[in-house]
Amino acid sequence: MNQTVVSYLSQYEFYDHILALxxxxxxxxxxxxxxxxxxxxxxxxxxxxGLGTYAERKISADLQARLGxxxxxxxxxxxxxxxxxxxxxxxxxxxxxxxxxxxxxAPLLCLxxxxxxxxxxxxxxxxxxxxxxxxxxxxxxxxSLVGLGVFLGGYASNSKWSMLGGMRGASQIISYxxxxxxxxxxxxxxxxxxxxxxxxxxxxxxPHQWFMFxxxxxxxxxxxxxxxxxxxxxxxxxxxxxxxxELVSGYHTEYTGMRFGFFALAEYIxxxxxxxxxxxxxxxxxxxxxxxxxxxxxxxVQFVIFMTKTLLLYYVVIWIRWTxxxxxxxxxxxxxxxxxxxxxxxxLIGCATWMVVFNGKSIAELILGSx
Amino acid sequence: MISRKxxxxxxxxxxxxxxxxxxxxVAYSRYVTNNLDGHIFSLFIIVIAAAEAAVGLxxxxxxxxxxxxxxIDEATQLRN
Amino acid sequence: MFIEFLFISSAAVTIACAIGVLVVKNIMxxxxxxxxxxxGIAGLYATLGADFVAVTQIMVYVGGVVILMLFAVMLTGGKxxxxxxxxxxxxxxxxxxxxxxxxxxxVGLVFxxxxxxxxxxxxxxxxxxxxxxxxxxxxxxxGHLLIKEHVLAFEISSVLLLGALVxxxxxxxxxxQN
Numbered sequence: 001m002n003q004t005v006v007s008y009l010s011q012y013e014f015y016d017h018i019l020a021l022x023x024x025x026x027x028x029x030x031x032x033x034x035x036x037x038x039x040x041x042x043x044x045x046x047x048x049x050g051l052g053t054y055a056e057r058k059i060s061a062d063l064q065a066r067l068g069x070x071x072x073x074x075x076x077x078x079x080x081x082x083x084x085x086x087x088x089x090x091x092x093x094x095x096x097x098x099x100x101x102x103x104x105x106a107p108l109l110c111l112x113x114x115x116x117x118x119x120x121x122x123x124x125x126x127x128x129x130x131x132x133x134x135x136x137x138x139x140x141x142x143x144s145l146v147g148l149g150v151f152l153g154g155y156a157s158n159s160k161w162s163m164l165g166g167m168r169g170a171s172q173i174i175s176y177x178x179x180x181x182x183x184x185x186x187x188x189x190x191x192x193x194x195x196x197x198x199x200x201x202x203x204x205x206x207p208h209q210w211f212m213f214x215x216x217x218x219x220x221x222x223x224x225x226x227x228x229x230x231x232x233x234x235x236x237x238x239x240x241x242x243x244x245x246e247l248v249s250g251y252h253t254e255y256t257g258m259r260f261g262f263f264a265l266a267e268y269i270x271x272x273x274x275x276x277x278x279x280x281x282x283x284x285x286x287x288x289x290x291x292x293x294x295x296x297x298x299x300x301v302q303f304v305i306f307m308t309k310t311l312l313l314y315y316v317v318i319w320i321r322w323t324x325x326x327x328x329x330x331x332x333x334x335x336x337x338x339x340x341x342x343x344x345x346x347x348l349i350g351c352a353t354w355m356v357v358f359n360g361k362s363i364a365e366l367i368l369g370s371x
Numbered sequence: 372m373i374s375r376k377x378x379x380x381x382x383x384x385x386x387x388x389x390x391x392x393x394x395x396x397v398a399y400s401r402y403v404t405n406n407l408d409g410h411i412f413s414l415f416i417i418v419i420a421a422a423e424a425a426v427g428l429x430x431x432x433x434x435x436x437x438x439x440x441x442x443i444d445e446a447t448q449l450r451n
Numbered sequence: 452m453f454i455e456f457l458f459i460s461s462a463a464v465t466i467a468c469a470i471g472v473l474v475v476k477n478i479m480x481x482x483x484x485x486x487x488x489x490x491g492i493a494g495l496y497a498t499l500g501a502d503f504v505a506v507t508q509i510m511v512y513v514g515g516v517v518i519l520m521l522f523a524v525m526l527t528g529g530k531x532x533x534x535x536x537x538x539x540x541x542x543x544x545x546x547x548x549x550x551x552x553x554x555x556x557x558v559g560l561v562f563x564x565x566x567x568x569x570x571x572x573x574x575x576x577x578x579x580x581x582x583x584x585x586x587x588x589x590x591x592x593x594g595h596l597l598i599k600e601h602v603l604a605f606e607i608s609s610v611l612l613l614g615a616l617v618x619x620x621x622x623x624x625x626x627x628q629n
Contacts, residue, residue: 133588144514422615
């Protein structure tokens, strides 16, 4: 059954008061609740994207034994606002022989692909905007719009370097979708459903109840997913399509001002989404260890736990970026096809075998006896 | 009814045709019967369309390697 | 009311983008219009209650086929393609005159109206409730059907996909120039 935020809220009495305000028109009220919550979530994630730029500069400074931005506000916190204002006031140039329609469309595709995935992220047990029964599948499918945006951005700039950067970026994204999707399939096997409510609901709060420690294949699947998702977001050691823009050029060379800001924002929010998915699938999501009362303040606790896990993974992602050297494009492709994909398929087969042989019990349940 | 001479444009049209048929099957399973046979058939149509697009585009690339153009009127011979 | 709004917007997007695929001269723009059309059809699947098929459509077509088409256009220099043949009406001479289009439209209308009359008697609708139930999910049922009743087609399609994979790689591989 597809649960939504609205069906969760309709359990409470204040919902009926608000419904009377709208003349008992449930459709309109549902639409308004979705619109308000969408604005809230998009605003929150855009803020997280901005904070991500600040966090990256501070953490990289820490790793490199320097200070980072500390002039603009207390501890340099307003640096992201300064960067945002700078980006918005830059001149919006378009190359003369570029393809106008696709030039406008490419950053929007990237941003749409990322924001549409926010609708299924499990922030807490009641406030998943739409707990689709095909939740994780929908998320992976919509993320492929980002690859399309990268390709069209490279093409529309009508310069050879941009086109090469765009083609490499798109081929990297579509190649790494395969080990990512197969790792996710292994988790779907373990939980018995594709909806985020099902997946997070079949885990528990304590570490031995997480899917990561369920069986050794799921443990490997976590790392395959992590590496693959980092490569999909053009991040960390896999940022050749972007790094070309630091060295020579890349798919967002010809983009200036807010259009480039769209590409950068899409990347930071996509990293947040990927970390959120990893936290939900492998690390137990929003489950609170121990307590299981279903009252409204519980939702806040679950939200805090989910965000903590996600931001911890975000920190690890930033850490990896500033530690490891960049991979060449042929090394990148060979890592995907020769190492990650066979490992992902092996994990899937291993998880399926484990489910059959041990009747779906995790290692902790086998050792301690099922509680 | 509007014809194009570019082979890739022809493949785009084929994708549209297959999607129309798949939509019909799903609508049938929603409005006429109670089971999900239409969904299954649509899934297989999607799978086959993807496989056919892949092989078709491989043929287009090979054609371009030989003839240096992708105008459909150049495809006149069965060999050489 | 929500469902009707979704249906009309998805249908409008689908038809507009499908017409765009045919009419636009630049083939890259045609591919992007195809993308829009496929997303519109995924929206139509969603209004029909077919959630798994809708998401499969997005995953396979948007994430696979459209990117493949774009790569193929790039690798074959298609964006500089110029169509050569035209008749007096500005159309290619193989697709005909005003009569062709007129009679085609008439036949299409007759067919459509006949279908509506036929379906009217036997159509039924699933129970929907915008807030609490939505549509019942089809994922588990499709899983059961694929493994129990349609298992042969399932296995054959896996062999088909293997054949397509290997075949496409062999046909398009770079040749040694001798």
